[in-house]
Amino acid sequence: MSERRRTSPVLMVWMGATYLFLYAPILVLAVFSLNDSRLLAVWRGFTWKWYKAAFSNQLLLDALRTSLLIAVLTTLVATLLGTSAALAVERWRGRARPLVEALFVLPIVVPEIVVGFASVTFFGWIGLRLGLGTVLLAHVAFSISYVFFIVRARLATLDPRLEEAALDLGADPWRAFWRITLPLLAPAIAASALLVFTLSLDDYVITSFVAGAGATTLPMRLYSMIKTGITPEVNAISTLLLVSTLVLMAVAFRIERRGMGRGSLILVGLLLCGLVSFAFGGFATKRGRAELNVLIWSNYIAPSVVRKFEERTGIVVNIETYDSNEALLAKLQAGVVAYDLIVPSDYMVRILILENLLQPLDLTRVPNRRHLDPVALNLPFDPTNTYSLPYTRGVTGIAYRTDKIAEPIQSWADLWDARWRGRIAMLDDMREAFAAALKLLGYSLNSTDPQQLRQARDRLLAQKPLVRAYDSANFDQLLLSGEVWIAQAWDGQIIRARRENPNLAFVIPREGTTLIVDNLCIPRSARRPDLAHEFINYLLDPVVAAENMNEIMYLMPNASARPLLREELQRHPVFSIPPDVLRKSEYLQDVGPATLLYDRYWTEVKIAR
Amino acid sequence: MRASRGSEANRWIWLAPSVLWLVFVLLLPLGFIIAVSFAERGLYGGVHWRFGLENYRRALDPLYFPIYARSFLMAAVTTALCLLIGYPVAYAIALRVNPKWKHALLVLSILPFWTSFLLRTYAWMFLLRAEGFVNTLLLTWGVIERPISWLLYSDFAVVIGQLYGELPFAILPLYVALERVDVRVIEAAMDLGANRWHVFWRVVVPLTRPGIITALVLVFIPSLGAFITPDLLGGAKSAMLGTVIQNQFVQRNPPMGSALSVLLILAVLALLLVAWRAAGVKERQ
């Protein structure tokens, strides 16, 4: 039948809908990255400002540089190794061949999360230092296979007599390879290199496990940005990256189809040069300067404060972030990560001391400690401040939207109020969630009594159907966007968010709550304790501390800095906790073996529907 | 080259770097976590080398069953949707549209795969939030009176995200399989009096079975161990295998995480075996 193929209308609509599904999200994102509003879903006019903001974000540019560096190196190494492996198994009838092929299949079939978990556990055990090196190791490992299979598929379609013909015409094996086999494999090699490059640039899951100091890649940075809030700035970067990859790939497909003209060759060459020089450029400017690796909570230090320190001392400060004390401990335990300064919370300081992961501070090198408020000194987790100095103090409380909830909120019980079903958020933090439940029941939030813990669990289970999300990083955004109306929250982030929406309140429940002190500590494995001390002393300077506080909106126990604080911080609820509530409040303490019970009950809560 | 690649010793020289690399970064770690999965957790995390089956006993505790069931279900739903949506599209591209557009349509369908999965997930967060694009649009049009709350941080969002990420992996193998179908076979079937549905179910689908199986495997495996989508779109509310394993790492329990990882690998291997059998049987027919 030579009848023209007809596409049925149903099929056409189906296809149209699918393509819409594939591209609409990207398009919407792109359009709204140009929207002059923080309340993102309403069009308020055109602006470039989010792009400008993205390009002046040094952390982001550094991460991009790191990612490109890793992607370029990964592509080079993986393409080389994968191609030579594919050549080696060609027409091989050895008995080991199935085993070797199975090995190459592994990275493709083993779930990423397992690869990441396994390699970081193993690297930690053999004492391999996490960093750029380990990221490269992991990226090359999962990339080799793709190169191997793509090149091998191409080899299988190559006529083996082409090489024979070359030999027959007087080319020795080496030259036959270079002149005939390699050029014929080139499209496959190029395609696999492209794939590897994008995979490496894109990987988050494995990288987040094996990355150490100074190896924060772009996806990692973006992930923490996404988790800590949807801002138009993230939209801008996302759009830029999505659109540039789409264009690049479209060009690549076209080249593959139509062949490579001289023009596109030059273009690709220029692009590569630019890329490499950008990636290695950052490397070169950093090299030779002393580096200080800081591992800190996200949004916990003002970029201007860091920049001034860098300018003053010539030291490069690498900032890396984490979002739970457990993640911090895991990072310290898993690899011998070379962090010079960390900011663990109170109970975690105790654990780190017990685990022998901290080194004593040399207080003589921190003269600025005299500015510290005694309320935050000599606390039970480090009674003599041998290992730690307080950085911030705060409380856990309840934040809510005064425009959505009219009556005053004063009790943990309000988080169990069925009227706010689907509008409640809890911290995604085992101890804090239990603290709320335990306090509600009138128990100590450090309870180790199985009976009390079971009751707390039942409370949390009962609350679960009402809860919209468990989130320790994004709760301010959830409130701002109206996703939730009431949330268990930490003070600083809410006070900061109040700048964007004054209808946001933060209260300390009358049952008492968690008192928090985050501390400056130097890990035992630190490479530059000298610089760390210098940095600690700098941070405790009243002027610096005030600048820092005014930006991050967390309170520091720095008595001399208090007069320099801005209005909102002067009125911080921490300064005005009623004495009876203060009496009922506690610092989190390590609960010892009861941790296992907490773990189990927390898992039950998480699993429940 | 054949001459120099030919000998066994030479092959190993060429292979050695990649093989060593994979052994060191992948095989040894996998072997190591198998060992760790039988060890005990130290009080403050870390590994205590006393061997036993405790972790597996815990992992097989009914407490965890809902997690497995949910992960499996979500992966199954994602896979089913991918096939359901992807098959007609692949079919149209391969056999129905004007050949002039074939290549462009195919490229368009797999292009999103090359962009960052993370950012594509983010795009959905932006769309689905309570005050996000979809809700705003529906509110403006008066379709709804108040924002739909189950759009984000729900199983719905996780499935949408997974579907979005994995759809290209379904379309591509399906297209390859459909492309190979000889149009004359379909015409022959029509000629023998079969109606459209009959032709589709009795001729086209069996002929493309290898492609369907490949798509199934390519979508199901990553979905089973998914981490980004449940974390970002699911609001860390619904525990799935990927998030639980990650949590074990964060909560300093490598032995438990290892045991769960081993179970996940076993599930994947079992699945591959079944798929391989299914594909193999077909080829022999």
Place this chain on the structure above:
Amino acid sequence: MATATSAIRVEGVTKRYGVVTALEAVSLEVERGEFLTLLGPSGSGKTTLLRVIAGLERPDEGRVYLGGEDVTDLPPYRRRVHTVFQQYVLFPHLNVYKNVAFGLEQKRLPRREIERRVAAALELVRLSGYERRWPHELSGGEQQRVALARALVLEPEALLLDEPLAALDLQLRKEMQRELKRLQREVGISFLMVTHDQEEALALSDRLAVIAGGRLQQIGTPREVYENPETAFVATFLGSANVFEAEVMARENGDALLALCGRTVRVSLNGRRLEGSRAQVAVRPEKIALRARPLRKTDLVQLEGVIEERLYLGDATHWRVRVGDHSVLVTEPNRPGSRAEAFRDGQRVFLCWARESIVVLSQ
């Protein structure tokens, strides 16, 4: 000795793949300027022999000489023989010029020299002006010529051709056969060609060698081999033949007295040895005449039979005639007024042929 100047000499070459013996003690010589064809069914080992000569396979036993020099241990790229592969195997990523220049570039000749020789080679195969074309733009015949030019440009001791015309359609094949012959005469290089097409072998070769089961069956000029096949295999593979069993009655100075289908016939042994009491003889079908009545003249062999089948093939007619236990094939050209037209199935006829048409085969 003449062998010292032969282009190719193969001595006792044996090649095994596991338990399969592809070549067994094959010896062969190709003279300078000679066109020699290896003819055999597929799997007979002819291509393997070519690859052994080219150096792409190593023989398990035996030696290979090119121009008198022992090259058995030399790799292919040190041998002065070049191959035209089946389906040509042009380099798809190189244009015609680069394909032809490939071998010259390996010798690191000056660019001008390369240009001159490529131009000459392309002219030789009548492809001047095709330099910038790509292999996939060429027809089968043109690709064939490029492959020839690519090998000839290196002025080899001998050119090896592996089924060079197999991929072409009939019309083009005939044309290329003449072209090959012309080329060979023009360049004066020895050609060793492998084919399974007997007509091609007969038309082109100075000599042809029949090979089967890894063994060389017979070698000689096309006429020698056709007219005087040595074995039943050669007789039936090259053209067709009726093979009869006969009883040896007596032997006398180079002749033998055979009992053939109840007749006693005297045949010449042509120098072949005949041992035992049984012999095989062959008679080509075109040498047999059909008659309705027996002839009186006794010089011819005459057998009586019944027509079983008649096949009209345009230029000739093929008959199957039953004679005792034999089904004898007879072909007659369709000339006007041929008596054979009158014969019907089941009719009694007489077959007759000259004594000289009988070839005694060796066992």
